[in-house]
Amino acid sequence: MRIGLIIATYGRPTLVQELLSSIEGQARLPDEIVLSVVSESDVEAEFPKRLRVNVVYSNPGLCAQRNRGLELLRGRADVVLFIDDDFWMSATYILELERLFLTNEDVVAATGLVLADGATTAGITIAEAEKRLEDYARDPNPNEVIRDVPDTYGCNMAFRMSKVGELKFDERLPLYGWQEDVDFSAQLQGRGRIVWTNAVWGVHLGTKESKVSGVRFGYSQVINPLFIFRKGNMSLRRAVLLILKNIAANAAKSLYPERYVDRSGRLKGNMIGLLHVLSGRLDPMRALKL
Numbered sequence: 626m627r628i629g630l631i632i633a634t635y636g637r638p639t640l641v642q643e644l645l646s647s648i649e650g651q652a653r654l655p656d657e658i659v660l661s662v663v664s665e666s667d668v669e670a671e672f673p674k675r676l677r678v679n680v681v682y683s684n685p686g687l688c689a690q691r692n693r694g695l696e697l698l699r700g701r702a703d704v705v706l707f708i709d710d711d712f713w714m715s716a717t718y719i720l721e722l723e724r725l726f727l728t729n730e731d732v733v734a735a736t737g738l739v740l741a742d743g744a745t746t747a748g749i750t751i752a753e754a755e756k757r758l759e760d761y762a763r764d765p766n767p768n769e770v771i772r773d774v775p776d777t778y779g780c781n782m783a784f785r786m787s788k789v790g791e792l793k794f795d796e797r798l799p800l801y802g803w804q805e806d807v808d809f810s811a812q813l814q815g816r817g818r819i820v821w822t823n824a825v826w827g828v829h830l831g832t833k834e835s836k837v838s839g840v841r842f843g844y845s846q847v848i849n850p851l852f853i854f855r856k857g858n859m860s861l862r863r864a865v866l867l868i869l870k871n872i873a874a875n876a877a878k879s880l881y882p883e884r885y886v887d888r889s890g891r892l893k894g895n896m897i898g899l900l901h902v903l904s905g906r907l908d909p910m911r912a913l914k915l
Contacts, residue, residue, distance in 0.1 A: 626703040626704055626723050626726060626727060627656045627657075627701065627702045627703045627704075628653075628655050628656050628702060628703070628704050628705075628706060628719060628722070628723060629655060629656060629657045629658075629659065629694075629698040629701065629702030629704070629705045629706070630648070630655040630657070630658045630659070630705075630706045630707075630708065630719075631658075631659045631661060631691060631694035631695070631698065631705060631706070631707050632644070632658065632659070632660050632661070632694075632707075632708060632709075632710050633661045633662075633683075633687050633690035633691050633694065633707075633710070634660060634661070634662055634667055634668070634690075634710040635662065635663050635667055635685060635690075636666075636667060636834065637667070637710055637711075637832065637834055638666065638667055638668050638669050639669075640710060640711060640832060640834070641660065641667070641668055641669070641710050642668075642669045642672075643751060644710060644711070644712075644713070645658070645672055645673050645676060645678070646673055647713055647714070647751075647755075648673075648676060648714070649673040649675050649676055650716055651714070651716060651717075651718065651719050651720070652716055652717050652719075652720045653717075653719045653720035653723060654675065654676065654719070655676075655677075655706070655719055656677065656702065657677050657679065657698065657701065657702065658676055658677065658678045658679070659678075659679050659680075659681060659694040659697055659698060660678060660679070660680045660681070661681050661682075661683050661690035661691065661693045661694045662680060662681070662682060662683070662690070663682070663683060663684070663685045663690070664682070668680060679697065681693045681694060681696075681697055685800075686796065686798075686799050686800055686802065687794075687798075687800070687801055687802035687805060688794035688795055688796045688798050688799075688802045688805050689794075689796045691707060691794050691805075692793050692794050692796065694707075695789075695793065695794075698786070699786065702786055703726075703785070703786055703787070704722070704723070704726050704783055704784065704785055704786065705783065705784050705786055705789070706719070706722060706781070706782070706783040707779070707781070707782050707783070707784075708780065708781050708827075709779070709780040709781075709829065710832075711743075711829065711830035711831065711832040712780045712781050712827050712828070712829050712830070713751065713754040713755065713758060713827055713828045713830065714781070714825075714826075714827040715758055715761070715762060715825065715826045715827055716758075716762065717762075717825075718737070718825045718826070718827060721824045721825045722735065722737075722783055722824075722825050724824075725771070725822060725824055725825070726783070726785060729771070729818070729820075731817050731818050732771075732785065732817060732818045732819075732820055733784065733785045733788040733789075733813050733816050733817030733818060733819065734777050734782065734783065734784050734785070734810055734813055734817075734818075734819040734820070735777070735782070735783050735819075735820050735821070735822055735825075736774070736777035736778045736781060736782045736783075736820075736821050736822075737781050737821070737822060737823070737824070737825035737826050737827060738821075738822070738823040738825065738826035738827075739778065739780065739781070739826070739827065739828070739829055740757050740758070740761055740826055740827065740828050741753075741754070741757055741828050741829070742780075742828075742829045742831060743828075743829055743830045743831025743832070744780075744829055744831035745831070746831060747833075747883070747884070747885045748830060748831045748832055748833055748885065749828060749829075749830045749831060750830070751830065753828075754828035754830055757828050758826075758827070758828060761826065765823075765826075766823050769822070769823065769824050770821075770822060770823045770824075771820050771821075771822045771824070772820060772821055772822075773818055773819065773820055774819055774820060774821045775807075775810070775811075775819065776806060776807045776810035776811065776819060777806050777809075777810045777819060778806060779802075779805060779806035780827075780829045781825075781827055781829075782806060782810075784813070785817070788813060788816045788817055789813070792809070792812050792813070794808070794809050795808055795809075795856075797852070797908075797909055797910055798845075798849055798852070798853075798909050799845075799909060799910055799912055799913055800837045800841060800842075800845065800912060800913070801836075801837045801842065801845065803842070803845040803846060803849045804849045804850055804853055804859070804867075807853065807858065807859055808853045808856070808858045808859070811853075811857075811858035811859065812858065833885050838887070838890060838915075839886070839887025839888070839889070839890020839891045839893075839894065840887075840890045840891070840893050840894040840897070840915050841894060841912045841913075841915050842887075842890075842891055842894060843871075843875065843890060843891030843892060843893060843894020843895045843897075843898065844894035844895070844897055844898045844911070844912045844915055845894070845898075845909060845912050846867075846868065846871040846872075846875075846891065846894070846895060846898070847868050847871075847872070847894070847895050847898025847899055847902065848898045848901065848902070848907060848908070848909050848911070848912070849909050850863070850864035850865075850867050850868055851864055851868070851902060851907055852907055852908075852909050855907065871891075871895065872892070872895045875888050875891045875892040875895055876892055879892050894912075894915065897915065
């Protein structure tokens with residue numbers, strides 16, 4: 626199979642270079658890597674020699690940047706893998722991903738086991754991630770699991786391109802694209818199986834550098850789920866529960882916030898989002914004006 630890898634990145638050139646170096650150690654290299662960036666300063670001048678890397682330029686925003694990568698790989702890849710620029714893969718990740726898609730022809734999308742997710746903590750260092758990967762590789766779960774799930778997790782998700790066709794990420798979900806993975810996966814319902822598997826695994830560093838402002842992110846936490854619901858790609862129950870969970874967490878923790886999360890900013894964004902919902906303004910792009 627021809628496997629393409631798309632990495633959308635912004636403002637983290639050193640991290641991306643270290644990520645590429647780690648990818649060079651894959652047992653099965655990707656056939657092509659696309660770095661989707663906003664400017665030349667987002668990447669280093671040279672890449673590891675064993676990797677075939679292309680750089681495409683895009684307007685800022687995760688969905689827009691991923692779409693530029695998709696446009697390049699249509700017709701050139703059988704499977705496209707998306708990883709965040711701070712996701713460290715197991716050494717056999719791409720090898721096992723290929724086996725999964727070859728032996729399960731009904732699978733249209735897959736997402737792997739996240740051993741540790743720094744997005745929910747202060748973050749994980751590269752050294753810590755590499756140790757976790759090494760430790761797990763020495764004693765992995767002996768029972769391979771492939772189970773059907775409603776959607777993929779954006780930090781590591783792969784798609785069969787013959788089923789993706791002309792589908793795109795919705796660029797009306799700006800910036801970090803909160804819940805863009807759910808929105809995109811929903812479009813593949815009925816085209817085949819969407820699965821989670823422990824056959825591929827990795828660690829999400831959850832790097833805080835170049836993150837979206839708290840107010841903007843808090844706004845997206847309210848507006849994006851309802852916007853995706855209105856499109857028919859998320860149930861109302863799931864959207865409401867997600868919004869309430871985030872508002873409750875931001876309110877409770879704003880008194881004694883974590884040093885790595887702008888809880889007061891997120892809560893302010895939540896309140897602005899609720900006001901806009903009540904006034905009938907359900908436009909994710911308004912986050913750009915905050």
